[in-house]
Structure formats: structure tokens, C-alpha cells
Amino acid sequence: MRTLANLKTHVLILAIAYLAISFSVLAQDAETNPTLKPATELTIAVASNFRHTLIALLKDYRQSPVLKDKVISASSGQLFSQIQNGAPFDIFFSADRQRPDRLEQLGLTDPHSRRTYAVGQLALWINPNFKHQLNKEQQALSNLSLLKSLTAENLPKSTVLALANVKAAPYGYAAKTLLENLQIWQLWQPLVVQAGNVAQVYQYVESGNVSLALLSLAQLKLAQVPESEYETVPAELYTAIDQQLVILQAAKNQIAAQAFVDYLKTPKAHSIISRSGYNLPYSDSSGKALH
Amino acid sequence: MEDTTYFLLSLQNWQALWLSIKLASVSTFLLILLGTPLAWWLHNSKHKSTTVIEAIIALPLVLPPTVMGFYLLLAFAPDTWLGFSWLNLTGEPLAFSFSGLVLGSLIYSLPFVVQPLQTAFSGIDQHYLESASTLGISPRARFFSIVMPLSRYGFLTAATLGFAHTLGEFGIVLMIGGSIPGETLVSSIAIFQHVETLEYTEAHTLSAILIVGSFSMLLFIYGLNKKYRYRTL
């Protein structure tokens, strides 16, 4: 059922993308003289997990269902390599703070543009089939309490916990810190399967191959997973997933880029971001409050 | 990295490399075992349905590996007949296991084994087989004593392509593997993860070893092929 819904969404996105491309081709013919109307379209590189939210933000910002902006999404690591090799992006929405920081050090960004635009939230999803294998008392527990209640003795056979890659993916790293803070990393490490990124963790969830998964709340919300299946993990239990952005040195239109980044500080943008399953940043990289 | 380096690579990388070779070897062995009768049947059957089956076998050439990986992941789930029967049979789930990777590789590399074999089989002059059958030689004996030796070049090509293709497999493993060291973390995934985490030195070293190893293997087999081909002519 969910797959079908996803498929529909994908078809819809494809159709929209196709329309957008056709329109942009048609529009180019109309705008013969660029000096009359400066191009404000942006080329944005975004970490996969934030893609849908970014598109929602852009639509609101442009007040239009059809976007001329180009949105390129991949893992933060891949986008980082592309930027390092001269990819022509205006803004980079990373899923972590390390890579924007590194780019800043390399002098590839507009100085002082680095800021946290959203804080990722970790959620614990538990497979209903897995729950059925447990005793009544455990089933009554909340997801997180249930995780804590599992020990080497009462763990069902072939239990699998899915995480994003603990080294490459911020959500993976955060999940690892959660398990370490709860002092159950030793128990769970052999049962962990690692997905390349947090989007793939969701594929593991969707396919029903894993018993438990630690992934982004945004992913679960986007896929409309029933809320009974997951629980948001309190932020103090794991290393914060600060998602940072930078305006790039190579940006063709710094003013337009800056304008969009400024829009992200508005209450309207904040509501879109938080509805998508992210916490709002209380401060940017320089420590100044955004509100 | 906290891992100690042994001969250029960390233990985990050596493990990944060994796993790749193990996966490719096991898959190639099974592919030849399965692909030979399949190719022979396709070669001989005049039925119309074979065209459909040939097209199905060739699908992995067209489909993005990640798409196939995703569907395999769905098929491996314990609530599907495949995942369920595997779990019942072996007690282990299929997803995120070495067996799962082998199964994925079998599907993914099947056209690379079946097609060279089919080509080799159709290159055999029918007169050899027909004449042998009138001499009282059974179909089985004809296959083992005539078809196999005469298509040994095809078998070598099929095995090489199957091995090489499985060694370089990435998309499917990424989807169904789960990066478990020693179980599903093969070298292609390891290289990808090194690049992702900006560990370029490790990525370069592992890639270089893979390139040199694969190149030597292909060089050896192509050299052998050439020798064989000239001998039969």
C-alpha cells in the first residue's frame, strides 16, 4: 500500500519535473534579453533527506507550483566531492556541519554564509511483526523503553537493526551515539545493518526486512508511516544532527541565493521545516539567534 | 583510522576484498551450473516462449541495479514466499546476508553467462551432433563429449564475464547488503564508503588493488582464450 502511494508520488514528481523542463525550455525562448529581467533561478545542491522539504520551501518562496530552480540531490558526501571539483551550485544544503565547515576552510564558500537551517530528528521505528514476537509487557512499552528492555537473553533470533552508515551519514552517527549513550552499543553492534544513507534505511523499513530502525523523523513523515510504529527520540540522547548550508563562492547569483537563505528565517519557512519533521535551529554557526 | 594497516590496507579492507572474490567465485560457479542447461535449452528450443524468457534473462542489462536491488529487498522480506521459505529452510533471513548477495548476483550476472554460452552453442556445427546421434551416442554423452569441449571458449568467456561483472557489482549490493563487515561489505561498497567519508587514500589504494588484480585476471584469461582459439583452428 505504502509502496503504491510512493510510486504514485514518484510518478507525480516525474510528471512535474517533465513539465518544469518543458516550461523552462519554452520560457527561455520568451526571455531573449536577460538584462531586462535578471535570472533569479537557483541551482541548489541538497542532501537527499531534505529534498522534499526544500522543494516545498521553494514553492512557497516562489509562490508557484512550477519551479525553474534546479534542485540536485545526492548524499552530502557525493555533493561535497562535486563541489570540490567545481560543480556550479549556488547553495549547498548539507545534512551535517562537517562538510560545509570543510568547504569553508577550503575557501569555496561565501564567507559567513554558513548556518544551520534545520536540526534533524532521530526516530526509532519498530516492525509490528517484530513486536508480535515479544511478550505482552514488552509490547505495551513505548518504542524507546522497549529498546532499552531488550537484552541478550530476551532478544528474538535474527533481530536486525538498521542504521544509516555510522561513518558517512550524520543520522547513522547520531544513531550510534544514541546507542552508546544508552550503553547498549555492545549488544546491538553485531545486529546492525548499515544503509548507505538515511533514505535507504527507510527502504529497509518499507521492505519489512528489518526488526528495528533508527532513521530521520522527516523520512517517516514523508512516507506517512503510521505514528504508532515509531517514536521520536529526545534530542538530548544523541549528538545533534545540525544540517548546515553554505552559499558557494561559485554562485552565479549571490544576491538571489542570499535572498532565499534569508527567506528561510521567516516564520512561514520555519513552519514548513518543522512540519516536515525537523527541529528549528536556535542559533546559527556564529552563535547568533535566528529569531 | 584506528585500524592497523597490513600490506597497504586495513584488515577490514582486506576482508572486503576477500569477500568480493568469494562472492564472485561462488556466483560464477553457480551461474555456470545454472546457465549451462538454461543456455542449452534456449539454444535448442524452437518454442515461441523462449523469446520471452530470453528477454527476461536480458532485463538486468537494462534495469538500473538499484531498482533491481530494491525489488530484491522487497522479495527477501520474511513475509514474501521467497524470504519466508528461505527463513524456514535455513533459519537465516535472506536480506543482509552473503546468501542474499549470491542470489542477487545470480540474477544480475545471468545474461553475462547465458549469452556467451548461447553464442558458443550456436557456433557448433549441427553435423557433429547429428552424426554422433546416428552413431548411437546419447544426448547426454553428446553434450558432455562434444558440446562442452567444442564450446570451451564460450565457457571461459562466460565465466570471465560472470566473475568480472559480479566483482564490480555495486548497486544491488548497496541495496540488499547492509554493509556488514565480513558478510556483505564487499570492496566496491568499501571504496564507495571511503569516498563518502573523505578517506581518499584508502579509496585509492583499494581501487588500485582491484584494478591491478582484475586487469591481471582478464589479461591471463584473454591470453588463454587466444591460445585455445588458435589451437582449434
Next chain:
Amino acid sequence: MSLYIKFNIEKSAANSDKNSGNKHESFFFSGEASIPSQGITGVYGASGVGKTTLLRLIAGLDRHQNTIVNFNQESWQNSQAFLPAHHRHAALIFQHRSLLPHLSVNKNLDFSAALGAKKSPEHLIQQLPDKTTLCQWFGIAELLPLAINKLSAGQSQRVSIVRALLSKPKVLLLDEPLANLDAESKVTILNYLHKISLEYDLPMLYVSHSLDEITQIADHLLLISRESDSNVSKSIIEAFASLDDASCNLNSAFAALPEASAILKCKIKQHDHKHGLSKLCLGETSLYLQKMALAEGTEIKLRVPARDVSINLEHTCTSSILNILPATIVEIKQLSDAKVIIKLKIGQQFLLSTITLKSLLALKLNVGQAVYAQIKSIALPAHNFISHHFE
């Protein structure tokens, strides 16, 4: 009666035999025949007429509907059952090379002997000669260690025949086995095939489009002839107990062929070294031929094409033609608007002569009339003879 076949084949042009080379829309081939277990049955017909189709049908390589193939008491094919080729032991020798290229000559022979023959060793009443003898007969003993690609066309064919014999076949099917060979190889092989057919109960079907080969080797004849119009080719099969039956029956399809011939059995009486001739005796009369390498007293078969025989009313000494034999007209048959074929009796044997209708009327020829048959040429080159032993 050892091998019985009855069939009715219809093939569309798309999958027609590539050897046939016909451009017809469809191809029909039907017939019924019994092939005796003793001796060699020649299968004669123009190319594309279905000779190979017939052999493949008997061997079990092709499966056609409405076909019956019986061998002695065994049913090889009927409406319900089809015995696969490897259970029939009807060894087929192709015109093309069919020896296994990855094995040596010796291994090819052993392969056949080991895998083929052991299947049903009881079916042969008497043993065929062993490997060593066969290799000697066919002159391949020194070829044994060689690779197949080192053999000439003639050597390959000889090895193929020995290989087939070593598989202990019930029937030997030869599809133009000598087509690519030199004259000398042909004689050797024909001689040994003849010898094997005389000494062993091994029926052979020998397909050829060479009437000379058929004349020399065949005891019986299957004639395949074709009636064709613009887009349908229809072949029919006719069986003759002997070559004489075929050549002496003016109503048979054989007499209607342009190459219709009589077969004469003669004995070499003496060699005339002075004139470079051999004198042959044919009952009471004599024939002169270019000197042959065979010993005096040897019995041979001669093929005399009907179109090379003309008729004179009286013996003339003014002709350069050497062989003028007294004969009696036995039968006259009109072949077309212009041509007639005449059957002539010479002693106990028969000659055929094709002449124009105009000549027939001019000479006022009638059945029972005594005439002289003038033989312009005798078809065979001297070295192609096989020695026969007539009763």
C-alpha cells in the same frame, strides 16, 4: 524386407532444406518403399529432389508427421511413437565433414566404438571387421594419430565411414560420401563398401546424383523424381528390386529421365595391347572398350546411356563406330512429341535407345524387328570399374 518407410512430407519454402536450393513456395515429398537387408540400395535423383530428406527421416534426425519407419520387427516411427536417432543405430555419413575436430582420428574412432556400439551389441547377427582390419581396408591406419584438420577431404570421408562401421550400425546411410573425392579414392571406397555389403548383413542406402556410382555399387534402386510447376515441387519415390528392373521397364520414371541407361553385365575376355582395347563378351557377342586395368576374366557392369545408342536396319562397315550389335526390338514407348525410347534385346540382356519419332517413322521400326544397335560411347572411364561376380 528389412527397412520399410512410408511418408508424406510437406515443407514450406522458409524452412526447406538448404541443399535443395529450390525456389518453390512449397515442397511435397511422398512415397513408400521397402529396402532389402542384403546389398546396397542406390538412391538416385536430381539435386534438390529430397534425397537427404529421405536419409534424415530414416536416421531419425527429422520428425515429420504421417510417417512410418520400420526396421525388421522394430517400429522406428509411427503415428504414436518416434524412436530417437541414438536408439536407431542408423549411421549416417554426411557429405560434409562431421568428424569431431577436438579429437584425433584414433579418438574419433574409439569415441564411436565406445559410446555408440556398446548400447545394443546384440542387434548384429555377425560381427563387422574389427578396427585394425577396417583401418587397413580403408587405408587410414597411418592417419590414426593425426588431428582432424590435417586430413584431406578423401581421408576424412574414409575415416567417417570407418567410424560409422565401428558403431556397429543396423543400417548404413551414405549421403553422397564421394562427392568431393578424387577418382582413385572413389574406387577404393566403392570397392570396400561393396565387399562389406557382400560379406555382412548390413543394408546400405547410398545417395548419389552420379548414375555411374549408382551403377557400380547399387544392387537395388530408389528413384526419386520430381514433378514441378511454377510454385509447387512434388517429389515421388519409386523402388526397384534391381537396377535391371529400373532400366528394363519403359513405364518406370527411370526411362523418362534424360540419363536413362541400360546396364550390361560383361566379362573381360582379353586385352588387345596392339590397339589399346579390351574385348568384352556379352553373351554371344563382343564389345570393344578402351583398354582397362582389370585382369582378363573379370566381370564388370557397364552403363550404356540410351541417348548414345542409335539404330541401324543393317550392319554397316562404313561407320567409325566400333560397337554395332545385332538386336531385337522388344518394346517402343513414346516419351514426348519428338522422342521415343526403344528397348532392345541382345542375347539375354537389354539395351535402351532414345531416337526421334521422325526416325522411328522413317525406319518403320516395329516390335519384334531385328536391327543393329550402334553404341556411340560407353559411359564409364576405365578406372571406375568395380569387379563383380555374376552367376
